[in-house]
Amino acid sequence: MFDYQALLPQFAPLNSQQVQAVLQSSPYLQEQLTRHPEWIESLVTSQVYADGELYQRIQSELADIADETLLLKQVRWIRHCETVRIAWRDLMNLAPLAETMRDCSDLADALVEASLTWWYKDFCAKHGVPRSKEGEAQHLVVLGMGKLGGQELNFSSDIDLIFAFPEAGMTDGRRELDNQTFFVRLGQKLINTLGAITADGFAYRVDMRLRPFGDAGALALSFDAMEHYYQTHGREWERYAMIKARVMAGDKTQGAELMQRLRPFIYRRYLDYGAVEQLRDMKAMINREAERKGKAQDVKLGRGGIREVEFIAQVFQLMRGGRERELQLRSLLPTLACLKQLDLLSQEDEQALQDAYCFLRRVENHLQMWKDEQTHALPNDPTQCELLAQSLGFNDWDSFLAVLNNKREIVHALFRRVFAMDESKNPPMDDKGANNTLELWSGRLSTTKSAKLLSDLGYKDIDIIQQVLSDLHEGRLYQTLTELARTRLDRLMPHLIVIAAQQTDPDSALCRSITIIQAIARRSVYMSMLSDHPEALAQLVKLVSHSIWLTTQLAQYPILLDELLDAQTLYRPLDRTELYKALHYMMARVDEEDTERVMEQLRQFKNTQILRVAAADISKALPVMKVSDQLTWIAEVILEFTWQNVWNTLSAKSGIPTYQVNNETKQAGFAIIGYGKLGGIELGYGSDLDIVFLHDSEGEKQTTNGDKPLDNGVFYTRLSQKIINLLSTFTHDGRLYETDTRLRPSGASGLLVSSIEAFRKYQFEKAWLWEHQALLRARALTGSNTICEQFEQIRREVLCQKRDPEVVKQEVSAMRQKMWENFSSKYSNTFDIKKDPGGITDIEFIVQGLILMHAATCPKLVEWSDNVRQLESLQQCGILPPEEATQLADIYRAMRSCIHTRNLQAQDTKVPSEWFKQEREFVQATWRHYFS
Secondary structure (H helix, E strand, O other): OOOOHHHHHHHOOOOHHHHHHHHHOOHHHHHHHHHOHHHHHHHHOOOOOOOOHHHHHHHHHHHOOOOHHHHHHHHHHHHHHHHHHHHHHHHOOOOOHHHHHHHHHHHHHHHHHHHHHHHHHHHHHHHOOEEEOOOOEOOOEEEEOHHHHOOOOOOOOOEEEEEEEOOOEEEOOOOOOEHHHHHHHHHHHHHHHHHOOEOOEOOOOEEOOOOOOHHHOOOEEEHHHHHHHHHHOOOHHHHHHHOOOEEEEEOHHHHHHHHHHHHHHHOOOOOOOHHHHHHHHHHHHHHHHHHHOOOOOEOOOOOOOHHHHHHHHHHHHHHHOOOOHHHOOOOHHHHHHHHHHOOOOOHHHHHHHHHHHHHHHHHHHHHHHOOOOOOOEOOOOHHHHHHHHHHOOOOOHHHHHHHHHHHHHHHHHHHHHHHOOOOOOOOOOOHHHHHHHHHHHOOOOOHHHHHHHHHHHOOOOHHHHHHHHHHHHHOHHHHHOOHHHHHHHHHHHHHHHHHHOOOOOHHHHHHHHHHHHHHHOOOHHHHHHHHHOHHHHHHHHHHHHHOHHHHHHHHHOHHHHHHHHOHHHHOOOOOHHHHHHHHHHHHOOOOOOOHHHHHHHHHHHHHHHHHHHHHHHHOOOOOHHHHHHHHHHHHHHHHHHHHHHHHHHHHHHHOOEEEEEOOEEEEOOEEEEEEHHHHOOOOOOOOOEEEEEEEOOOOEEEEEOOOOOOEHHHHHHHHHHHHHHHHHOOEOOEOOOOEEOOOOOOHHHOOOEEEHHHHHHHHHHOOOHHHHHHHHOOEEEEEOHHHHHHHHHHHHHHHOOOOOHHHHHHHHHHHHHHHHHHHOOOOOOEEEOOOOOOOHHHHHHHHHHHHHHHOOOOHHHHOOOOHHHHHHHHHHOOOOOHHHHHHHHHHHHHHHHHHHHHHHOOOOOEEEOOOOHHHHHHHHHHHHHHHO
């Protein structure tokens, strides 16, 4: 201990007892202030640094240093001066934890940046400026890792760095060097400046082991080499380390490009459940090492310590960061807050982790402030124990220890819950059944014994099942999997065999499930997820056993497997309002000008919501009409978001469409009209969208009002084309919808988007009767309220025109006859539910023909656009007898239900001719009665 008593008078007018307590808590402070009593005056009056103030001071202090010896001396002087200030403010309770962590990080940033700048200038003077092959000057990029990267550095920490540079090339001086040699030597000088032990000590211990290939790797690599390493050799623990990577010195602009290139390695597009397993294994290894080294009382690595809090946050980042971009954070406390916002942590758990983390980090800092040593272990010396407790605001060691242990127990309980994935909700697999099938899967049973086991489980076609299992286990796919992937598959398959055997058709359930397994085998994280979540595996097998279509969807888009985790949400599709909120919540986190990201998120949203509808459909939780409602609502909210997104991006560049009438400038609007199944609220799983675009621009000066104005016609054409492109472009997540705009005025030869007046004129003067039939199935979906109201008024006026019933009958009959001739089934042993006589189209034509005959005298008939309510209207107007209307509606629903079921099995609308025989006869008789 140093004799600091003589220093106390210099701290006036501060409380001498408080000053003495602080100095007793830190022999490091005693030593430094004994050597540098001139620092005391600045401590007494110290204030919080303004943003950038510390950085500017250090840059100016190092910029004009003449030689390396003075540089090393000054770097160490600055480091000690500033750490004394940091320790003083912390121990005096003048600085909250956030300030201490920020100042420690800012100090390291500034010393690294200033030292790098000094050496770069020195090297360029000797060797010239390093340049790319195109002649652009090159600079080193320094990545800060760990707590330095997260800007939450502790008081006496190593700094973990990685060096990179943009491109290969040469320096342009007389003593030229290739860029890699230049930057390797520059990095070596930087490390020595910070870490060499001199008479003044050292500034920072620099750890470069996190770089590619660790100690065996080059000290500095080009961006291309960095990207290649992480794509080819990157390991799971390196993803964990790279979460906190930050460009903390050097060329920040080029560094941002490097981080963008490395982001796909860190954050996977899909939900990465393998992260749970990887971090669980890492923590187990840390625990074993801590136990071996006697670190049970280590506040960082021990039970319930800092590392467990970090792992809790980072497992969610690794698992979900690719989809939830707001989780791509470096600092821990904001990450915890984000997890609460996303409902991944409850408010209580988030608050408990925040409190525990802050407490543990203060303990860690005070341990290190004792002698400026990198330690995380609680002291053994009784005197130091008491001083540590008092520095943290406790009366004695026991009361401190009680609080510390309580917080560590809370952290550890949460850690176990997160990494065990709440075993109370996910009971373990049936080990007995799994053990038997493990022998089967691994090929250790004879053919006879495996056949008996499969038969006992309930499988029917034993030879085929044996062959399917053998093809998977012995095939090329299995042999080329990584060891980790094979281990996960071996763990999963015995349970899959047992669960599939419990389905109504075990053979189909297992074969279809294996289709999914083959699709996800190389992304073994999904197998980890299914193994860790037996309920999710059971949901998967149940769904695919009932639907080939769902099997295909899950195989093509494995990201949907995440939805299997929560049966409560899986079988409860969102209503129209909930869909709107869910989509806008998701898209609020996406830059609306990032078209690729917008398309990706919209497709994931649609696929997720349709999976929920299909799950509810399969489980009979939704009747056919509700299934169509759900599918239509999904399309509607996507259409609404899509046109608004495209409108915003176009109008941001060109302005909003305007026009003048009687010298008054008005804003022009836009609307989307749905026809067919979309208009009739009867979408199926694979339905396309029949849409028409309308605007209300008229009069004079029809241009946008931006800096780069466009003719309104050009604006609306681009708007419509971009909407169609966004909907129908095929990406790795599929396409949203096929779109059909041929029902617009004049069909494919007409303008892509029409004015509302042109639409009115066309419908009254040029439209064919079949186009009015189509108008019966149309409704305004989204856009300008004024245009939507005008459309509905035009629709009513057009459909309620007085018509000659005989003419309507003749034209409807002629059109239906033409459709029978061109589209009906040509085989007598099959019945096309949709197109053949007596099918769905006949019912629709009966309804449409009768409405067009009678709407002039009963306008109520055109109120609805869906077939079932139109039938009800025909009954209410006395045009169809109640029993006839009811029976037609029942038949219509039954046939549509059959089509939905066949869609889920990836089957077409053709069924054996004996199906719906009585129903067809009734529909045909009704047709003959009204239209023969």
